[in-house]
Amino acid sequence: MTQLLKLENVKKHFDVGGYLLKKNKEYLKAVDGVSLTVNQGETLGIVGESGCGKSTLGNLIMGLLKPTEGNIFFEDTNISSMKEKDLKNRRSDFQMIFQDPFSSLNPRMRVFDIIAEPLITHKVINKDNLKKRVFELMEDVGLDTSYSNRFPHEFSGGQRQRIGIARALTLKPKLIVCDEPVSALDVSIQSQILNLLSTLQKRHNLTFIFIAHGLPAVKHISDRIGVMYLGNIVELTTKEQLFKQPMHPYTAGLLSSQPISDPSMRSDRKEEYMEGDIPSPVNPPKGCKFHTRCPYATDKCKEEVPSLTEKDTGHLVACHYPLLEP
Numbered sequence: 001m002t003q004l005l006k007l008e009n010v011k012k013h014f015d016v017g018g019y020l021l022k023k024n025k026e027y028l029k030a031v032d033g034v035s036l037t038v039n040q041g042e043t044l045g046i047v048g049e050s051g052c053g054k055s056t057l058g059n060l061i062m063g064l065l066k067p068t069e070g071n072i073f074f075e076d077t078n079i080s081s082m083k084e085k086d087l088k089n090r091r092s093d094f095q096m097i098f099q100d101p102f103s104s105l106n107p108r109m110r111v112f113d114i115i116a117e118p119l120i121t122h123k124v125i126n127k128d129n130l131k132k133r134v135f136e137l138m139e140d141v142g143l144d145t146s147y148s149n150r151f152p153h154e155f156s157g158g159q160r161q162r163i164g165i166a167r168a169l170t171l172k173p174k175l176i177v178c179d180e181p182v183s184a185l186d187v188s189i190q191s192q193i194l195n196l197l198s199t200l201q202k203r204h205n206l207t208f209i210f211i212a213h214g215l216p217a218v219k220h221i222s223d224r225i226g227v228m229y230l231g232n233i234v235e236l237t238t239k240e241q242l243f244k245q246p247m248h249p250y251t252a253g254l255l256s257s258q259p260i261s262d263p264s265m266r267s268d269r270k271e272e273y274m275e276g277d278i279p280s281p282v283n284p285p286k287g288c289k290f291h292t293r294c295p296y297a298t299d300k301c302k303e304e305v306p307s308l309t310e311k312d313t314g315h316l317v318a319c320h321y322p323l324l325e326p
Contacts, residue, residue, distance in 0.1 A: 004175060004207050005038040005061065010070035010080075011231075012056055016282060028282050030056040032231030033070070035308070040174070043201065043208040045222030045239070047215060047254070049278055053231040054211045055099075058177045061209065062096050063087050074175070092122055092171035099180040101160035105152040111138075111163055112148040118170040137166040140203075141196060158189035165196065169204065178210045182217055194220050215258050219243060227251045230281055230289040233308060237315040247311055247322035249294045250274065288320065296321050 011034075013027040031053045038044045046054050059065045061072060063079055072080040074094065079087060098104035105114055115134045119125045125133055135145045141162040152160055161181060168176055178197065182190040198221060201208060212218050218225055218239070225242050227235040227250065235248040246252045253274035274293045279285055288306050291297040300320055308318040 001039040001042070003037050004040040004075060005209075006073040007034055007036050007061075008071045008073070010034045010057075010060060010072060011068045012053075012060055012065060013068045026282050029231050029284060030281060031060065031067075032281075032284075034228075034231075034233055035070075036226060036233060036236060038175070038207060038209060040207055041201075041205055042223040043210055043221055045218035045225040046209060046211045046228060047213065047218045047225060048228035049254075050213060051278060051281065052228040053281075054213070054228055055179055057228070058096070058179045058209065058211050061175075062094060062177055063091075064096075092118075092124070093173055094175040094177065095168040095171065095173040096177045096179060097161070097164050097168050097181045100184055101157050101164055102152075102184075104164055105160055107152055110149050110151055111143075111155075114152075114163060115166050115170060118167065122171060124171065133170075137169055140169065140200070141166045156189075157185050158192060161185065161193055162196070165193075165200070169200070172204070173206070175207045175209070178208055180212050181210075183212065183214065190217065191220075197221060215254060227254070230279065230284050232289065232318065233316075234290065234318045235316065236308070237312075237317075241312075241315055245323075247315065247317040247324065248290075248319050249296055249323060250290050252323055253293075288318075 010031055012031040013029050016026050016028050034057060046057065048054055056065065060067055067080050070080070071078050074090070077090070079090060082090070112134055115137055116130055119130060119133060134148065138145050138148065143159065143162050143166065152163070155163065182193050185193060194217060197208065200206060208221070210218060210221055222239050224237065225239050226233045227248065229250050235242065235246065235251045242251065243255065246255055275295070276293050279289065279292055285292050287303045288297070288301040291301040294301065304320065306318045306320050308316050310316050311322050
């Protein structure tokens with residue numbers, strides 16, 4: 001498979017104040033050393049609790065934030081060190097679908113203008129073909145072209161998200177970062193949007209990074225899943241392997257927290273519990289960041305940082321004592 005995106009020890013630390021002396025300043029470590037690859041045509045899911053750094057990671061990939069440290073390569077080009085002008089020229093290759101379908105659309109613009117704006121900004125189409133292209137995109141995402149002169153407030157949440165998806169497709173990108181695109185929608189609408197994204201991926205040979213805190217949505221659409229905790233990837237594998245045999249105690253805890261609708265299946269699931277609350281990313285625990293909530297933590301976990309290593313074929317985990325039993 002062709003590698004499309006590569007992250008090398010990417011970090012993003014935000015200055016949150018502290019003492020006057022620089023050495024005593026405090027930093028919020030939103031992303032604290034993430035390394036991963038994304039292959040062309042696949043969907044990589046990123047999942048974790050609120051505040052783990054998922055959305056910050058997506059913004060770094062999009063170039064909306066500059067990394068404090070590390071490199072981000074898109075098709076072997078280091079986009080993290082690009083100047084703004086050069087990055088704008090590559091912007092057509094990677095786009096974003098935002099979490100909130102309400103605030104992500106300009107309320108003063110009509111749907112036609114919202115979808116047409118990227119085409120006009122990047123000067124990739126002439127005026128004569130603009131209307132045809134916008135109507136094609138609307139039909140592609142299941143919107144009636146007669147709605148093109150309406151404003152965003154005249155649409156439902158699901159329809160607004162379809163407008164956002166159409167806008168992301170305008171420049172024929174190779175990679176789309178989906179930042180919790182269904183979390184603000186009703187459950188019945190969520191499945192429609194997920195199915196639409198899967199259809200569009202096959203139709204246009206798209207690559208997705210799908211960010212979410214809900215495991216069902218990630219399971220539905222992803223090929224591989226990365227689990228984040230306090231700015232780090234703690235487990236990365238295929239979705240089948242992750243749900244069948246999670247190796248990190250945090251992943252097992254996330255799976256245990258998901259409700260099971262079939263009562264006959266509840267007794268077959270091994271329950272894993274997490275204690276306490278997620279620590280502050282400003283002052284994370286030493287050693288393994290999860291040791292304060294892990295039922296299996298030892299003195300080694302409190303002192304040594306586990307590296308993300310391959311424990312099984314294609315199954316990476318950052319844990320001194322991975323769970324090897326299904």
